Amino acid sequence: MLEIKNLHVSVGDKPILKGLTLSIQPGQVHAIMGPNGSGKSTLSYVLAGRAGYDITEGSITYNGEDLTALAPEERAAKGVFLAMQYPVEIPGVTTMTFLKTALNSQRRARGESDLDAIGVLKLVRAKAKTLNVSEEMLKRALNVGFSGGEKKRLEILQMAIFEPKLAILDETDSGLDIDALRLVAEGVNTLRDPARAMLVITHYQRLLDYIVPDRIHVLARGRIVAEGGKELALELEARGYEHILKDVA
Amino acid sequence: MSIAAETKQQVADIGDKYKYGFVTDIEMERAPKGLSEDTVRYISAKKSEPAWMLEWRLGAFKRWGAMREPTWARVHYPKIDYQAAYYYAAPKNTPLKQSLDEVDPKLLETYKKLGIPLHEQMALAGVAVDAVFDSVSVATTFKDKLNEAGVIFCPISEAIRDYPELVKKYLGSVVPVTDNFFATLNAAVFSDGTFVYVPKGVRCPMELSTYFRINASETGQFERTLIIADEGSYVSYLEGCTAPKRDENQLHAAVVELVALDNAEIKYSTVQNWYPGDENGLGGIFNFVTKRGDCRGRKSKISWTQVETGSAITWKYPSCILRGDDSVGEFYSIAIANHFQQADTGTKMIHIGANTKSRIISKGISAGKAQNTYRGLVSVYGKAKNARNYTQCDSLLIGGDCGAHTVPYIESRNPTARIEHEATTSKIAEDQLFYCLARGIPQDEAVSLIVNGFCKEVLQQLPMEFAVEAQKLVGISLEGSVG
Numbered sequence: 001m002l003e004i005k006n007l008h009v010s011v012g013d014k015p016i017l018k019g020l021t022l023s024i025q026p027g028q029v030h031a032i033m034g035p036n037g038s039g040k041s042t043l044s045y046v047l048a049g050r051a052g053y054d055i056t057e058g059s060i061t062y063n064g065e066d067l068t069a070l071a072p073e074e075r076a077a078k079g080v081f082l083a084m085q086y087p088v089e090i091p092g093v094t095t096m097t098f099l100k101t102a103l104n105s106q107r108r109a110r111g112e113s114d115l116d117a118i119g120v121l122k123l124v125r126a127k128a129k130t131l132n133v134s135e136e137m138l139k140r141a142l143n144v145g146f147s148g149g150e151k152k153r154l155e156i157l158q159m160a161i162f163e164p165k166l167a168i169l170d171e172t173d174s175g176l177d178i179d180a181l182r183l184v185a186e187g188v189n190t191l192r193d194p195a196r197a198m199l200v201i202t203h204y205q206r207l208l209d210y211i212v213p214d215r216i217h218v219l220a221r222g223r224i225v226a227e228g229g230k231e232l233a234l235e236l237e238a239r240g241y242e243h244i245l246k247d248v249a
Numbered sequence: 250m251s252i253a254a255e256t257k258q259q260v261a262d263i264g265d266k267y268k269y270g271f272v273t274d275i276e277m278e279r280a281p282k283g284l285s286e287d288t289v290r291y292i293s294a295k296k297s298e299p300a301w302m303l304e305w306r307l308g309a310f311k312r313w314g315a316m317r318e319p320t321w322a323r324v325h326y327p328k329i330d331y332q333a334a335y336y337y338a339a340p341k342n343t344p345l346k347q348s349l350d351e352v353d354p355k356l357l358e359t360y361k362k363l364g365i366p367l368h369e370q371m372a373l374a375g376v377a378v379d380a381v382f383d384s385v386s387v388a389t390t391f392k393d394k395l396n397e398a399g400v401i402f403c404p405i406s407e408a409i410r411d412y413p414e415l416v417k418k419y420l421g422s423v424v425p426v427t428d429n430f431f432a433t434l435n436a437a438v439f440s441d442g443t444f445v446y447v448p449k450g451v452r453c454p455m456e457l458s459t460y461f462r463i464n465a466s467e468t469g470q471f472e473r474t475l476i477i478a479d480e481g482s483y484v485s486y487l488e489g490c491t492a493p494k495r496d497e498n499q500l501h502a503a504v505v506e507l508v509a510l511d512n513a514e515i516k517y518s519t520v521q522n523w524y525p526g527d528e529n530g531l532g533g534i535f536n537f538v539t540k541r542g543d544c545r546g547r548k549s550k551i552s553w554t555q556v557e558t559g560s561a562i563t564w565k566y567p568s569c570i571l572r573g574d575d576s577v578g579e580f581y582s583i584a585i586a587n588h589f590q591q592a593d594t595g596t597k598m599i600h601i602g603a604n605t606k607s608r609i610i611s612k613g614i615s616a617g618k619a620q621n622t623y624r625g626l627v628s629v630y631g632k633a634k635n636a637r638n639y640t641q642c643d644s645l646l647i648g649g650d651c652g653a654h655t656v657p658y659i660e661s662r663n664p665t666a667r668i669e670h671e672a673t674t675s676k677i678a679e680d681q682l683f684y685c686l687a688r689g690i691p692q693d694e695a696v697s698l699i700v701n702g703f704c705k706e707v708l709q710q711l712p713m714e715f716a717v718e719a720q721k722l723v724g725i726s727l728e729g730s731v732g
Contacts, residue, residue: 092701
């Protein structure tokens with residue numbers, strides 16, 4: 001589903017990713033772990049199409065298509081979803097209005113008809129229940145005054161509503177206490193699907209206790225430096241990144 | 250369909266940037282070019298005005314000759330040649346129509362393009378439209394229903410003939426003849442406008458609405474509006490403006506006067522999308538407008554709501570004189586300036602009576618190379634015990650070449666007054682836009698969504714059917730502003 005080959009990315013003049021290669025099949029959950037500054041967030045932004053990240057070499061193929069040729073909103077319509085580390089606030093725009101606008105934008109881009117207000121409301125309510133997102137939250141301006149846990153829950157709610165084919169979760173565990181983490185992880189697990197691939201980006205092993213990945217990649221200095229099964233996370237937790245970096249150096 | 254989606258659709262439908270940039274080919278009757286005593290006499294004669302009205306105009310013209318154009322606003326424009334314009338243009342052969350069927354079909358077509366089919370409005374919206382086509386009111390609808398309630402809603406030229414006592418009593422009582430350069434010019438040459446009188450204790454049964462439109466080239470439009478709400482009455486009035494595309498600049502200098510007596514309330518809403526000029530700053534309307542409301546009675550209330558998206562230059566300060574004790578003044582404003590537009594707009598709240606309250610919510614949006622200034626005065630007189638004011642001025646910048654300025658003046662001569670002023674300036678952040686894009690919302694729609702969110706408090710003040718139109722306008726006027 002996703003094929004990243006020898007990816008080099010610069011921000012300004014600074015090279016961040018230096019030859020990253022990664023492949024994910026439908027139904028799989030992959031985790032990317034790495035120390036701060038290793039390029040984890042850059043990878044997530046490049047996949048979502050954020051401006052300011054220049055691909056200087058390599059390729060990203062998504063379902064056989066050159067992903068880099070698509071605008072961010074086109075990627076979204078084709079099923080790429082990024083749950084952000086820092087969801088932004090948009091004052092004056094209710095969460096419900098935002099969800100409806102986004103959903104119908106994606107539908108329209110796919111040539112589907114708009115879902116009317118009642119249809120959207122029903123859909124959102126059904127999904128919101130399982131993620132413990134209240135009606136009141138949906139009426140508030142998007143992310144304005146939301147707690148860290150509420151913001152992350154809303155990201156996962158959007159994932160549930162948009163039903164992406166490729167979901168990228170960027171540090172979804174950051175800023176969450178253990179109860180909030182469990183709730184979010186449960187939400188993610190219910191979205192595991194044979195047709196859906198997930199890329200879970202995290203600094204800590206903690207999240208992977210709840211979202212158990214099929215494969216773990218260690219990202220350091222802009223490249224994948226180690227790969228393995230879920231047990232790799234425990235090793236990292238026990239011995240730290242320093243150890244692995246020394247091994248590959 | 251979401252509002253943002255509707256905006257998108259509307260933008261797609263337009264093709265050409267300015268939807269209202271068409272010219273209706275109708276024979277026009279004009280005053281001789283330029284401004285002189287003869288012009289004033291010509292206009293007065295065309296309107297078959299009584300002698301007192303002509304005298305009033307001539308007095309204003311004399312005073313205007315000695316006045317200077319103000320230069321304190323933060324707007325720059327080439328010197329206006331007042332002798333190069335026509336001061337009166339009317340579609341030929343238009344005695345007042347008894348029904349819409351008598352109106353020139355071409356004219357009605359124009360309204361249709363504007364999106365205000367009168368027939369439909371009559372049937373659907375319950376809005377009475379006094380349509381001013383250039384200078385003469387051609388069709389007035391819903392007269393019967395208003396008559397029943399005793400509400401007078403007619404062209405001001407008609408009111409001068411039919412209700413001279415009311416006009417004499419109130420005309421110029423809020424904006425004096427010599428108030429300012431542009432108001433005095435208007436007093437001399439105003440061509441037509443709207444008159445509303447709501448009698449004691451009457452709640453006007455419908456929203457009153459007028460669409461102004463400048464059609465003939467090189468014709469200034471000088472309309473004059475006078476609204477009087479007698480004791481215990483209520484009226485909501487909406488003014489919408491559009492003007493076709495032209496390369497030269499056209500002058501628009503209107504005067505609006507509102508009078509609210511004891512316990513009366515006037516709600517005045519404006520959606521202004523005069524032609525703003527093109528992307529290079531060529532053409533566009535010079536909009537120099539004096540609007541003022543007088544809360545003359547106890548517990549009266551005047552509320553201004555404006556959505557200003559058009560005009561090359563906007564110079565406009567809808568104000569409230571809070572004369573009656575316990576009276577309330579409100580000003581809700583959205584001013585959008587894109588490309589080379591310049592807007593200098595705000596309000597004055599003059600607290601004279603005791604326990605008077607005012608509230609100012611201003612949302613300024615600048616994009617392109619535009620300059621947007623909020624200029625406001627809150628003044629508390631010595632007798633205005635316990636006066637209260639709350640002001641909130643928010644500016645939003647889109648791109649790096651535009652400017653937002655806030656110039657609040659505050660004067661208080663009473664120690665019991667409480668005045669609050671809050672101001673913010675922000676940019677549409679790149680991360681906000683990216684967040685929308687990443688969720689599938691295309692750029693223009695994302696800008697529209699974010700800006701509509703920013704303006705929400707003001708949009709909520711508009712009558713329902715116009716709020717939707719205003720939301721669309723917000724999106725359209727900022728189309729392509731993020732590159």
